[in-house]
Amino acid sequence: MNERRFRQLNILTIIAVAVGIGMMLFFAFVVSDGGNQKISFRTPKKLDDTWVLYRQGESDEQIIDLPTKLKAKKGEIITITHQMPEDAGEDSAICFYTEFQNVIVSIGDRRVYESGVLADNKMTKNAVPGYHVVDIDARAGETVTIQLASAYGRYSGRIPGIYYGSRGDIVSWLIRRNGIPFVVSLMILVLTILLGVSLLFMTNENINKQKAAYGFGFIVFAAAWIFFGNTMMQLLTKNQFATYMASQIFLLLMPLLYFMYLRSFAMKRRYAKIFEILIYVYAVNFLTGIVFQLVGVCDFASYMFFTKILIMVGLLLLCLIMYLAADTYADKSIYSNFWANVILTGSCLVEFILHFFRFYKSYQGVVLQIGLFVFAVLLMISIEKTVIQEMNAERDAALSSVGHEKSQAVRTINTALIYRALNTAITDLKTHDQSNSRLIYDTSMFMQHNMDAVYKQGLVSFDTELSYIRAYLGMQKRIHPGLEVLVEDKVTEFKVPYNTIEPLVENAVEAAVETKQDGKVVVRSYERLDCFAIQIVDNGNGVSPVKKFRAKQDFRGLQKQLKSSVGALIEVRTKPDKGTILTVKIPKQGYVIKE
Numbered sequence: 001m002n003e004r005r006f007r008q009l010n011i012l013t014i015i016a017v018a019v020g021i022g023m024m025l026f027f028a029f030v031v032s033d034g035g036n037q038k039i040s041f042r043t044p045k046k047l048d049d050t051w052v053l054y055r056q057g058e059s060d061e062q063i064i065d066l067p068t069k070l071k072a073k074k075g076e077i078i079t080i081t082h083q084m085p086e087d088a089g090e091d092s093a094i095c096f097y098t099e100f101q102n103v104i105v106s107i108g109d110r111r112v113y114e115s116g117v118l119a120d121n122k123m124t125k126n127a128v129p130g131y132h133v134v135d136i137d138a139r140a141g142e143t144v145t146i147q148l149a150s151a152y153g154r155y156s157g158r159i160p161g162i163y164y165g166s167r168g169d170i171v172s173w174l175i176r177r178n179g180i181p182f183v184v185s186l187m188i189l190v191l192t193i194l195l196g197v198s199l200l201f202m203t204n205e206n207i208n209k210q211k212a213a214y215g216f217g218f219i220v221f222a223a224a225w226i227f228f229g230n231t232m233m234q235l236l237t238k239n240q241f242a243t244y245m246a247s248q249i250f251l252l253l254m255p256l257l258y259f260m261y262l263r264s265f266a267m268k269r270r271y272a273k274i275f276e277i278l279i280y281v282y283a284v285n286f287l288t289g290i291v292f293q294l295v296g297v298c299d300f301a302s303y304m305f306f307t308k309i310l311i312m313v314g315l316l317l318l319c320l321i322m323y324l325a326a327d328t329y330a331d332k333s334i335y336s337n338f339w340a341n342v343i344l345t346g347s348c349l350v351e352f353i354l355h356f357f358r359f360y361k362s363y364q365g366v367v368l369q370i371g372l373f374v375f376a377v378l379l380m381i382s383i384e385k386t387v388i389q390e391m392n393a394e395r396d397a398a399l400s401s402v403g404h405e406k407s408q409a410v411r412t413i414n415t416a417l418i419y420r421a422l423n424t425a426i427t428d429l430k431t432h433d434q435s436n437s438r439l440i441y442d443t444s445m446f447m448q449h450n451m452d453a454v455y456k457q458g459l460v461s462f463d464t465e466l467s468y469i470r471a472y473l474g475m476q477k478r479i480h481p482g483l484e485v486l487v488e489d490k491v492t493e494f495k496v497p498y499n500t501i502e503p504l505v506e507n508a509v510e511a512a513v514e515t516k517q518d519g520k521v522v523v524r525s526y527e528r529l530d531c532f533a534i535q536i537v538d539n540g541n542g543v544s545p546v547k548k549f550r551a552k553q554d555f556r557g558l559q560k561q562l563k564s565s566v567g568a569l570i571e572v573r574t575k576p577d578k579g580t581i582l583t584v585k586i587p588k589q590g591y592v593i594k595e
Contacts, residue, residue, distance in 0.1 A: 044165035070157035214261035347371020488524035510550035511540030
């Protein structure tokens with residue numbers, strides 16, 4: 001059962017990978033607009049030297065190199081200009097990254113691009129972080145002008161590095177820079193949704209689907225946060241504000257679902273109370289952020305800064321709570337969640353420290369994304385393990401109940417009375433009808449072994465299993481007079497799993513009698529240097545038991561049972577219309593039978 005589930009998970013993983021790669025290629029080469037230029041693998045050139053800077057209300061100009069951070073006031077307009085280089089053409093485009101800044105790009109007197117400006121309704125239009133890819137169609141020597149302004153003083157004077165080239169070059173460069181996290185987040189998104197959907201169709205009532213749903217929901221929202229915040233989505237939708245707002249809404253919801261998931265582990269009231277308080281805090285934070293954005297009191301540029309601090313505090317507090325809970329309950333699933341949370345918290349702290357260093361500016365968010373991806377995978381594995389453990393526990397309980405019911409059913413049968421009556425009939429027939437007497441004896445022994453098989457498990461001596469086989473062969477010999485049976489039991493002092501050899505003999509007999517009137521079956525046991533061997537030979541039509549097994553048991557199930565219990569292997573040799581030879585090799589102590 002576990003192997004089948006793992007096969008299903010493998011299939012889901014393959015589907016997710018295929019969808020992720022397919023969507024990546026679709027976004028990169030079909031949907032993304034490369035203008036009239038083909039997508040290429042050339043890196044755009046930097047245009048960072050000797051920009052002319054103009055400040056609002058000042059007549060003096062200043063020469064600067066990019067990137068730079070100037071002292072500027074809230075709302076102050078900063079203008080920079082530059083002549084396009086000699087290799088620029090009509091198909092040229094420029095690319096640059098801004099945070100919370102309004103942007104206007106002009107070529108000469110022509111305004112060719114604007115973002116975040118003329119915001120009459122703060123609910124639907126604000127300056128948000130993102131890349132700007134601007135088709136400028138400028139010839140060499142023409143002047144490109146960029147105006148920047150921000151409603152936040154700390155962003156007003158930030159002027160980023162600027163690249164130029166064909167649009168195809170720029171799109172290709174952005175794909176290479178942002179493609180991997182985009183594909184990984186998409187894969188996690190699809191895989192988690194598929195796992196969640198499969199969970200809905202599970203009929204096991206004892207599985208805690210609510211716990212798994214909260215865990216999967218958090219992973220989906222975490223992947224969606226990275227997915228919608230990725231530059232690839234901005235290129236696809238050409239709507240920076242919408243993708244940014246979507247990613248921030250997912251970020252607001254992530255802690256809420258995560259704490260709901262962890263609340264399901266809290267058994268003691270004091271731990272549950274802490275999680276409930278955290279859930280209320282982040283629920284209020286989510287609603288407050290949405291309301292502030294809708295009424296224009298405060299947009300996400302300021303509010304999300306507070307939210308990220310709140311999330312960081314919550315993660316640190318959570319590490320302490322989970323450690324105490326894991327130590328109290330000694331629960332492996334809590335320990336696995338604890339270490340996953342440590343990885344996430346550590347990546348957040350490292351990201352916070354690194355963002356102060358200039359060398360990390362071009363890799364902003366990479367450490368956090370890696371940490372979040374690792375965390376999501378560990379959390380997904382933990383959830384799946386929990387679901388499988390719950391299903392296995394239910395299966396074991398069901399099997400135990402069925403086994404108990406079978407044992408009770410057998411015990412209700414007065415087998416002692418039946419065997420006494422049969423023995424009386426055997427005694428009376430011995431003097432008058434020995435053949436029928438033998439048939440009744442074999443039937444009695446066969447019935448006893450079948451009764452024992454209901455509740456007996458473990459290993460028995462081959463001599464005991466052989467008595468079962470002899471009883472079966474005696475009955476078949478009487479039913480099929482032409483059947484020739486030969487038992488060569490040279491060695492019987494070894495053990496086999498109960499009721500595993502008789503089905504192999506049963507298959508041999510059925511194969512022999514279904515094709516030939518003078519069928520023949522040989523059962524022999526012998527000793528080798530490394531193993532004990534049981535050989536079963538029939539002169540049937542030579543069809544492998546893997547293809548057609550005539551006993552009621554499953555041949556592969558018998559193989560697994562023999563392998564797991566005594567390390568035995570079944571060797572099969574067949575010849576069409578000649579017969580089949582099955583050899584069960586049971587290794588001696590200290591030996592291993594190789595396939």
